[in-house]
Amino acid sequence: MQEKERERKDRNGKITKLAGCSPIREGVLLIRPDTTLADVRKFGEECQRRWGITPLQIFLHKDEGHWLSGQPEAGDRESFKVGERWFKPNYHAHIVFDWMNHDTGKSRKLNDEDMTEMQDLASDILLMERGQSKAVTGKEHQERNDFIIGKQKEEMKRLDATRQYREHQLEMANKKMQETESITNTLIEKANEKERQSEDLDRAICEKRSRLNKEKGSELLNAAVGWATGKSKALKNEIEDLRCEISTHEETIERLQDKIQTIQNDHSLELMQLEAKHRSELNCKETEHAQETTRLKNRIAWQSHIIGCLSFLLLKTSDIFRKAVHCVIRFARDYYKPHFDTEQVSDIKNALNLFGDDRQSHQAAGNFLYFTARQKGEFDNREQIKARREVDNVVEGNYDQQQKRVFSMRR
Incomplete structure (x- = not known):
């Protein structure tokens, strides 16, 4: 009902x-x-x-x-x-x-x-x-399902913002690593150039030493060798500094690579945890839905039982309601009768008036009368449709309009 x-x-x-x-x-x-x-x-x-x-x-x-x-x-x-x-x-x-x-x-x-x-x-x-x-x-x-959907949308927005932040972090780390690799390559080329200059200088020292030995003796030779040796040491020191700087940049690249790997691992772990969480929540929602469905079925069965008890009570205590129920059952089972007759309409109206004289009360009483007749008469599909349609016509006053038209035609 x-x-x-x-x-x-x-x-x-x-x-x-x-x-x-x-x-x-x-x-x-x-x-x-x-x-x-x-x-x-x-x-x-x-x-x-x-x-x-x-x-x-x-x-x-x-x-x-x-x-x-x-x-x-x-x-x-x-x-x-x-x-x-x-x-x-x-x-x-x-x-x-x-x-x-x-x-x-x-x-x-x-x-x-x-x-x-x-x-x-x-x-x-x-x-x-x-x-x-x-x-x-x-x-x-908000209905319960709309509230849950809204909360899930907010959670999805938060997760999407977290994902975008992680991707931005990864992009910046990759960019910094590329810049560091570029600086390291430049320094390596510069160190190689210095080594080539040192080798050229060593060859020049050897040539000058041989030439001076032949031309001007050991005094000039020692002065030239001292000058060349000092410059060679300066170049070697510069090469050593460049190698230290290259080593420092290589360590920086290794740290950045470790950081990128850590970010990727954290991102993968977070995605796995979110997937497991959503699977768990989905299973919980399915379980809650099944439990809610079971509770609703039990509640509907209990309400049907209560309505059946009320119907039984009215059938036992009210002659007017019992007479209306029986006329609906006889009408639904009559295969050749399409509408209620005048007496049946009067009986049904008397039953409706037991529940009140306003339209809403008549609609409630009509539903209750149809439910009681369907349960007691054990209607099939055709009988249910027929009884439902004509009881609604009585409630809506369609029979009153039909009687007025017949009366005017007789006059």
Whole structure:
């Protein structure tokens, strides 16, 4: 019987919105780790006293949550460490309410102010911090899946920024290494040139020594050899300095290569950790989805059972409702009858009026009447479609318009 708002298109192409009905409604409350069942029961009893909605079931869920991608925030006192990772628990409670006024047969009507007061009441009884109203923050409500997708997009943006920073670091290190290699090659060429000059000088010394021995004797020879030897030593010292500088640049290149290798290893390790993290989160989401699906199926089955019990109770206590259900069953099984007759329409309207005299109450009662007839009559697909269509026509007042046209034609 619990349905969302849906649209219905009639024969003329006109689209009519049908409001949903939910005599059984469920709410979720955030709680503290030390909140007990008695605390939540006290909140439910206060809701019953103020608004007349009766709590049917209360569940406390303290075993759900999610893994954090890093360290918890400074003020977070609920997260705890499991192995090498941090876990953020999601303490909450589920309350199932009976939203129906059994004296009038109508559902309770709560406005926005009542819902705000209910949130304030939960904050006071359960000692929770009250959030800001959306009228103040300007934020719109997000569904659970939209909120998760938004968080995942933010995480992807952060990871992409980290990747770009790592790539920039790697590019700068490669550029610096190329510059250092270029300087080293220049120095090596300069050292080779100095060595060639030293070799040429040594040959010149030998030639001058031989020539002076023949021409001017040992005195001039010693002076020339002293001059040439001093210049040779200066060149050798310069060559030695260049070799030391080359050695220093080679050590710098080795350090840069080690740094690049470390950055690449860290990047690969981070990628592997992120892949493992996403696989783990995906497995957790699939597990949560399966558990949520199972809970929803169990909840739907339980609600169907409750609606079945209400249907059985009305069939036993109300002759008007029982008569309307039986006429819907007989009509659905009649293969050759396309529409309700006048008496059947009257019986169905009497049953609808048990739930109220406004349009929304009639729509809720029509859904409940169809559900009860379908369950009791065990309709096949054709009978379900036929019964659903004609009960909706009674609720929408199409039979009233048809009767007016017939009456005007008779006149």
